[in-house]
């Protein structure tokens with residue numbers, strides 16, 4: 392199996408990339424929702440471009456690209472909320488440099504839906520880079536600032552991964568079927584999150600804790616405060632250990648890269664990226680919790696164990712809270728305010 396064939400749930404993209412790897416052009420746009428595997432695909436595509444055997448996945452070049460230690464594959468992470476003009480200049484400089492080892496280098500530009508005013512600085516180099524440079528631009532969607540750059544790239548679409556495919560993938564990776572199903576249910580079509588949850592032994596306990604909330608509420612502020620504090624603590628610890636383990640492995644790869652090639656790696660950018668992932672983990676976990684809580688009221692509505700009017704009020708209040716989360720992501724305040732509105736099911 393080639394490195395590209397190993398990508399999960401993206402048959403169409405894999406087909407197009409396999410063809411592209413044989414006769415690559417100057418720039419590609421990988422477009423698709425978070426967690427659809429764009430980063431992994433970018434690494435695999437880079438391996439296919441640099442590997443003397445077209446990405447066999449077994450040679451030393453493939454190995455270094457996939458582990459993130461090959462000097463001719465540079466993944467550029469943003470260091471703030473947006474891609475800055477300074478960063479864009481750095482990308483131009485990197486693009487103009489010759490490859491270290493072979494005839495080609497690959498620049499992977501991440502989160503480019505956040506390109507904002509840095510886009511004009513990059514247009515020319517992405518349009519017409521040196522013949523040895525291939526750009527892979529990753530974006531969740533194409534905002535107006537990205538449109539011109541997008542029009543200069545060959546576009547490869549990625550889609551959210553289906554539940555069955557998530558389960559099958561986890562099982563093939565050695566997870567037992569029951570844990571794989573639980574992880575897939577809580578992953579919202581995202582393979583990265585499904586993998587993280589599958590390696591998290593506390594997932595079932597967390598689901599139960601959220602599901603039990605309506606039975607713990609008794610109309611008092613004390614019950615609300617206790618439940619909110621407990622849920623906040625669950626959110627803060629959920630999946631953190633597996634994520635830290637992955638971050639440690641990434642930092643080790645960086646150190647190796649620096650000592651092997653004397654590469655200048657921007658550690659601040661990597662730290663920022665890790666902080667963002669941690670933050671996103673908490674948000675994902677809160678969304679998962681709210682969905683579980685909402686399911687508890689829906690179940691009570693269906694089996695008649697709660698007054699219908701109360702259950703409907705609760706379902707609406709939880710939908711509103713999930714929407715408010717996008718605008719004002721203070722989880723503790725949001726949870727307290729929500730739990731105060733929710734009826735008890737005792």
Ligand SMILES: [Zn+2]
Pocket residue numbers: 442443444445446447448449450451452453454
């Ligand atoms: Zn290879």
